[in-house]
Amino acid sequence: MPFGHCSALVPRIGDEQLVASAWERFLHERPAEVKGVRGVVLASWERCRSESVDPEKHFAPGAGADRLRQLQRQNRDLREAASPALDGLREVLRECGTLIMLCDSSGTVLHLDGETRTRSVGERINLATGGCWNEEVIGTNAIGTAIAAVAPVQIHANEHFCMDVKRWTCAAAPIFDPFARTLLGVVDISGVKETLHGHTLGLVIAAARQIECELARRDGARHERLLSRAIDHFIRYASDYVVLVDSRGRIVRTNSNAQAARESYEAPLPWEIGSRVPGLDLELPEVDQYCQRPQWLRPEWLHAVKDHDGVLGTMLVIPLSASRHRTSVSVQTDAVTPATAPDNDPFGEIIGESEVLAATKARARRIAPLDLPVLLLGETGAGKELFARALHRAGQRSDGPFIAVNCGAFTRELLASELFGYADGAFTGARRGGLPGKFEQADGGTLFLDEVGELPLDMQPHLLRVLQDGVVVRLGDTRERRISVRIIAATNRDLRKEIAAGCFREDLYHRLCAVSLPLPALRERPGDIEVIIDHLNARLARKYGCTPKQLSPMVRQALLGYGWPGNIRELQNVFEVMFALCDSECIDISLLPPTIAQATNPATAISPTPVPVVSGRLEEVERQAILDAIATAHGNMSMAARTLGISRSTLYVKLAAIRARPDSSGGSAQR
Template sequence: MPFSRCGTLIPRLGDEPVVASAWEHFVQDQPLEVAGVCSVVLASWQRCRSEAVDPARHSAPAAAAERVRQLQRQNRELCEAARPALESLRDILRECGTLIMLCDPGGTVLHLNGETRARSVGEGINLATGGCWNEDVIGTNAIGTAIATAAPVQIHADEHFCLDVKRWTCAAAPILDPFSRTLLGVVDVSGVKETFHGHTLGLVVAAARQIEGELARRDVALHERLLTRAIDHFIRYASDYVVLVDSRGRIVRINGNAQAARESHEVRLPSEVGSQVPGLNLALPEIDRSCQRPEWLRPEWLHPVKDHDGMLGTALVIPLATRQNRTTVSLPTATATATMAGDAFGEIIGGSAVLEATKARARRIAPLDLPVLLLGETGAGKELFARALHRAGNRPEGPFIAVNCGAFTRELLASELFGYSDGAFTGARRGGLPGKFEQADGGTLFLDEVGELPLDMQPHLLRVLQDGIVVRLGDTRERRVSVRVVAATNRDLQQEISAGRFREDLYHRLCVVSLPLPPLRDRPGDIEAIIAHLNSKLARKYGCVPKQLEPALHQTLLSYRWPGNIRELQNVFEVMFALSEGDIIDTSLLPPSIAQSVKDSLPMSTSTRIPGTFGRLEELERQAILDAIANSHGNISMAARTLGISRSTLYVKLATIRAEPVLAPPSHP
């Protein structure tokens, strides 16, 4: 009857005679009556018998030099990530007379390091670069058995299947893709059997984990670049089925109707992120990729994604028969059209080119079920955009829940986000309370000031974003939620990551697509429209007619830089509206700091005198621009800073001025 030794993975030297006897019985098809063979080894022997491996085989087959170079190129990322771990192993085992190897998923040795004498002995059985140590060609050995079982293993002496390999001892651990958990390769330490040590297995396992950690770090950076470059594909082909894969052919992001793709083109693709798409591994030669691609995959659907450093991956765009006709939105008429159709972004007041471009990008982003990071200064309207993204998205009927991450202590924020169970802490509500994630289930959660999130809370938020599972404070029950996250910050999160105050992996989860919001000073042409909107809104609030603005006050509001953006303008205007007597608001109600700031920043030309009476607003603006350019001696950047506007805005205004007809000066008697 078959037998096995269960328990430790590490061989016992005292079992060698028992194992040797068992192997002789096994290869002669004789009954095995004595215990002592590890179950992993016995299972490997049985696989060798099934593959008709010759136990008298002298050495492993060797790949040709060109084939080895090709495999090294295909596994370049693995080799680079493994280098530090292999060097550490070499330093530790320098005096042990062992060989340290990195193998590809097929068991071919890609790189080998170790003592010269051990190398010379290993070459006798092709335990060298290019040797193939898969089980089906050279029988039971640590490399091949680790590949077959996808688990660490130590094979000693007579446990090997082929006779000439029995003088060796080896330990190997598989290296798994941190993204898809598929086998990438094997790290192995081998030596003649006298070098056996039980700690060797622990060393190779630690090395494999170190390599996986380095690969994970590289994947995070690669996928960030890939998603940044590919976002236009998701926007442009929002009505199609888009599958984004990285350079190794792994699925990173999916958007669209998979069922429609299957019905239209008989598409057979895995739906799990991390799965491999056949024929899209860019490490393989084009001829190999073409052979691997399924028949339904048409070459014209493949869109390469690259940046200045080279190819990052591929966007597979599968056209859907039911997709809507695409239209090109003209920015000058977009606002009017959208307002007539009940535009979700209609509450965002302004018609400047930079704001219209931002709203146009937001409209394209809204239907995509992707996390969005809003970037902008305090008061720039981040919550307005967040609510508009929710209304224009795929879950407009779901709840919109907002939470300011900077407005709570760490303990209160944890309970706000994740909720708590009955008795979780003193004062906890009877029966517990759901957190914001649960409240937002089926809708949108807006995380304002996410850069203020305490560092020790960030892993908990990351887990919810990754798994969609919430565990309340003081509870063990897992609750699954489906939430679209829109986050916002006025901080430079890349700088926060460098300073160690924000997790890089959380940043990549939140910032799948970013939406920068322009400050008010970059769209001064919108200030008048915002003031008009506030005037009407406050008139309804206070039950009176809209008020008129004194010309000097009007000019001051248009000239001020508004460092607090729309929020500051709204607060200042409401105070002046409420305090004004009668139907006119004058300069006496201006906060002194604003009045003085505008006075200090007004450019005065030495060659042009401003008339005592006010002309038309356009004429005043035109003259201020010309004066600023004259005073800065034609330096556009300096003139823009003087005027408190961006350089691009100044160029637009200059183009308008240059397009104006030249009028002859009035004649004087």
């Protein structure tokens, strides 16, 4: 960013008396221009006058202890990235009698370091941790003016707007988000006016750039992990609008369906890389996230992207075409849905021909028309939501809405708002007019309570009362609203053990479990695995516009022999990744995930499978090695690059060349 000529940025000691006289005239005569005052200072004085800043204000306001801790938590990345630069400034300025500060984008001091005597003097005007140095509250100063001007600035002595600050000199530079280019904060050096030095401005500019470089390095590493975890979603949901958002709510990647999504939903959907999606900044308190989310952003579109270190970001999947009119959308289905299911059989979408599945479907058909609460019992990925939808379609309320809510995805406060809704003004940030909860939305239809075993114990009496009385009272309201809803609940926990442990109410259990429906795990019906694979193969061929893939005997044997602890969801995810990465007509053993290859053939765990020697040209050997490495790494480009012993950028260049190169049959090397 160009900052102009240095003489316009650095004040001169010899102008101090001239500036003092100009300030007096400015306060009393309101001149259009003031001779001898730098442009950046005069512009700041004008802003102070328009904001009615009191020039006799004695000190800056401060954030309370709780608010300061909250701001420090929200700016944790900034503080950690700034630590090396601030340490460097401290070493350089150790004997200079100055204060070194890091502030957030509103001018609140998050961190302060410096000589004890100077800190004591600074505390008199609240130039201390928690002090707010925005221009609007304390007038012209380097921190606030750097924020207002969005540029580095040095303010000396009489250039300050408020009288009690005029004995200070300070220099500050803004810190920008290297990805979104928004203002993150300010680094500042302040001292009594006798410590003025022309190099101070250069030091803060250099420190700000060092902090930005460290932030860029951290962002790059996080975004690489985020993309590697989320890449499957872009393949799986290619026909929907997919937006990948990092932990600070910034868009990292989208697919090409934004315009179609805007036309379908008539909403200001996110578009540009780097822009922020309101309410998806995970550094904010969860209640603030919830309140900031725009009304068009449906909770069922949001899916956390995690790895072993925690949540990396959010995947926003907005369904298009026919899915526009669905009441509830789920990104990861618990079972396989065929492209065309028999219209006369609500359970025809559940794939499988095994005896145990046939018995489960037969019991579900008998249960469906009873209009009683149903408790679905089964492992994660066994198909609980698919069975819930089938029960709804086969029941007496099939013309009503089907509303799904995951009881394990919210804190207690947010879950109460989700289930029961809230009135206008119920809490800070509540939407005007209030918001109906899931019970009201499901009136006349079915409410599916997934992961009901995660329901907080102190919320269970409130749910029980709604189920007993058929009446909902929104948070912050007194009006009772009568509703008629069929409840289908699901859990992978043993609720009887939870009752014995005091974690689940027995009366609520009996209210939810008028009738239960245990769902078999995939390992209990191994004969269905091949049927599901064949169905997935045909469905993905339609999705990607190609012919179905052949499976090598070893791959088919491995898939049939694996235990599938994640059930149908795991099988679906694994098969689609192999299908998408396969660039030939046959899915071979190199595309199997290592966990499955090792589980079905322990010998493969002893040493990696060597890359076969390919006869022919060197470029063909290189091509096969690259594709094998990517397949083995399941699309993780960093891992593939390490396996090949090359940099990630080199791998992308080589992969682009492979995709552009015609194969031996005259087709494209990449499907």
